[in-house]
Amino acid sequence: MAEQTSQRQIVLDTETTGLSTADDHRIIEIGCVELVNRRLTGETFHQYINPQREIDAGAIEVHGITNESLADKPLFADIATDFLRFIEGAELIIHNAAFDVGFLNHELTKLGHTTKIDDICSVMDTLKLARDKHPGQKNNLDALCKRYGVDNSNRELHGALLDAEILADVYLMMTGGQVSLSLAAEQFEPQHDAQQNELTTIERPRTELKVIEADAAELAAHQAMLEKLQASSDGNCVWLKQS
Numbered sequence: 001m002a003e004q005t006s007q008r009q010i011v012l013d014t015e016t017t018g019l020s021t022a023d024d025h026r027i028i029e030i031g032c033v034e035l036v037n038r039r040l041t042g043e044t045f046h047q048y049i050n051p052q053r054e055i056d057a058g059a060i061e062v063h064g065i066t067n068e069s070l071a072d073k074p075l076f077a078d079i080a081t082d083f084l085r086f087i088e089g090a091e092l093i094i095h096n097a098a099f100d101v102g103f104l105n106h107e108l109t110k111l112g113h114t115t116k117i118d119d120i121c122s123v124m125d126t127l128k129l130a131r132d133k134h135p136g137q138k139n140n141l142d143a144l145c146k147r148y149g150v151d152n153s154n155r156e157l158h159g160a161l162l163d164a165e166i167l168a169d170v171y172l173m174m175t176g177g178q179v180s181l182s183l184a185a186e187q188f189e190p191q192h193d194a195q196q197n198e199l200t201t202i203e204r205p206r207t208e209l210k211v212i213e214a215d216a217a218e219l220a221a222h223q224a225m226l227e228k229l230q231a232s233s234d235g236n237c238v239w240l241k242q243s
Contacts (some may be wrong), residue, residue, distance in 0.1 A: 006116040007036040010045075010090040010121075011171065014100045015063045018056040021106040026051035028065055028074060030083060031160030033168050035093075038176075040168060045086045046161040048073045063158040076107045088120045093171050095141055095163075097125035126171055133174065141167060147175040149232045 001025040012032045018025035028051050034043040049064070060066060094100050104117045117123070130139035137143070141163065145152040150169045154162065214222065230236075 001011065006036050007038070008072045008086050008090045009038075009093050009124075011035065011093040011164045011168040012087070012100060013094070013160040013167065014103055015065060015158060015160050016059065016103055017051050017053060018059050021102055024053070025056075025103075026053055027103050027107055028055065028070055029063070029160040030168075031162070031164040032081075032086060033161075033164050034090075035168060038172060044161065045083060047079050047083070050074065051076075077111055079125050080108070080111060080113075084115075084120065085119075090121055092117070092121045092123045093167065094123060095167055096127045097123050098210075126167060126174070129174065141170065142160070144174070146232060149229075183201060 010032050011034075012030070014027050014031075015029040016025050016027050027049055029048050030045065032045040034041045050070045052075065055065065055067055055070075093099075101117050101123060108116065126140060130144055134147070134241060137147075138168060145166060146152070148170055150166060152166050152174065
């Protein structure tokens, strides 16, 4: 039997001082989480970076990272080797990949590297994937979380590691994960007597099932889950409609 090779993917996000490398804006945070064969491994890469320039006020409103908080952080040059070693050979999963890859390549160019991110990794853009699957709809990360029932309640501000973790959940759901609580009923073929070509009834002893009632804590947890489903389905939770 041929040996199967593992598929390694890195879900990646960055935060920056501004919107454009043309204005020499820089990366201030990198967050990565690792998937192997579509399973989270727990391996991460997370680093805040001193950009050696001021952060735009509009950017601070988005991610909440200030110049003061980065004053004692390493430069990109200090973490570049470890970062490249972590992602090398993997498929990068990035939402709006052109932005993050462009900033990473800008940083590498400033260090005199001739290697680009595209040279050591393949890249999948989940924004393009989402637009292909859901044309004409909102496809930012918050909208996708709502569409696929991914919890983003901790995402008051953007953060590279948190956004990478959320994007990993969204990507797995968007590319084949279970997206509803309904399970297809198992199909059973009736047993029959091949000689008589008639259905055969199988008698099984009946046993009385013990009924265990939910306690107050379990009922409260059940109600909280229903309310979460109600919010994520735009008020269409069938269990609440039937109650």
